[in-house]
Amino acid sequence: MCGRFAQYSSRDEYFESFGLKADEIQYDPEPIGRFNVAPGTKVLLLNERDEELHLDPVIWGYGPEWWDKQPLINARGETAATGRMFKPLWNHGRAIVPADGWFEWKKEGNKKQPYFIHHKKNQPLFFAAIGKAPYNKDHGHEGFVIVTAASNKGMVDIHDRRPLVLTAEAVREWLSADTTPERAQEIAHDAALPEKDFTWHPVSRKVGNIHNQSSELVEEIDDPVT
Template sequence: MCGRFTQYNTREEYLSWLADEATLDIPCDPTPIGRFNVTPGSKVLLLSERDTTWHLDPVMWSYAPPWWDKKQFINARIETAASSPMFKSLCEYGRAIVFADAWYEWKKEGSTKQPFMIYRENRQPLFFAAIGSVPFERDDKREGFVLLTANADGELAEIHNRRPVAMTPEAARRWLHHDISSEEAIAVAREGMIPADEFTWHAMPASRLRME
């Protein structure tokens, strides 16, 4: 599960953790992204590799293939993404990264749901594994990307049974490379997930989490 997250630092701050091994085609922008409640159906800065060069494109957070006539997807399970007819080609050719600082989960408490903001204890950025329809520079309202999720473990499972696949910078760099298969990339993402005990969280007022 990941239905809301934050992306508020500058692109340079995120890239500084990743870009030592890549050729970039990304213009400098010192302005903070400043999004504290990123919602599905909005465009999100997505990092991908094309012709060995990294690109940053605004891409719609939701996806459905042209033949799908039901609700669009925002997440895909890492356990089945590489083999699912829905996501197999995306996992092979459309691997990408979403920058984030935290994500939100809602925990049922009595008759209400309490939102929690979850982030790394050391406040380092998160690099979510994403897959989407390529080429990402195409402005297509029907096709976009989804975030990969995995089973939550440790104390994270007390809030929600799923979590986004937040990778270390090393795993994130490898995830983008086209010289590995989708199965190999999935293994990289799973092995490079940030452990549950490196996260902390706090409750948020529900009124703060309005749609953007």
């Protein structure tokens, strides 16, 4: 995790959740409408630049010049702040992915059943992310990764890792250039939503094809793989 997620609400729905006023950021009020966001595509990323909030399209994936493998899409929250690969991004490239939920696949025999995981009250989610700043410039394969946390309190039956979802109240401090790397570690530990705030249901296996983007992909199905 996280290998696929949904970002379909309107920008104002995301922003209103953490108290952002209309005059604090320029954005399109139309729904984003992406029900099947895949790695390697550009994702709208909330970030702070020059003491202002911005929403920029940024490649989901990170592979610096010396990295000879596929770009990484996730970073473990337990080690991202100190490891060689991600420490510079943690210090200077913290961002937020506004989202509505994410997908996980559970193996059932020789098949895999996808599930859509979302907030129990259908509230917007804010995935902690880190990447190559500034985000208004093209850095090639050096985009961003989603920070993940362990799923050890109720969600492990779906997957043992999940996105680090921050509370709405923590978003601005996470993004702020005034927030120290050490304080960001505290936020990641103390301001993450617990597993009990989420629910999930089986969805169509059509989500496995990145070309499928309709709203039916997040709808519960009656005949999951068993």
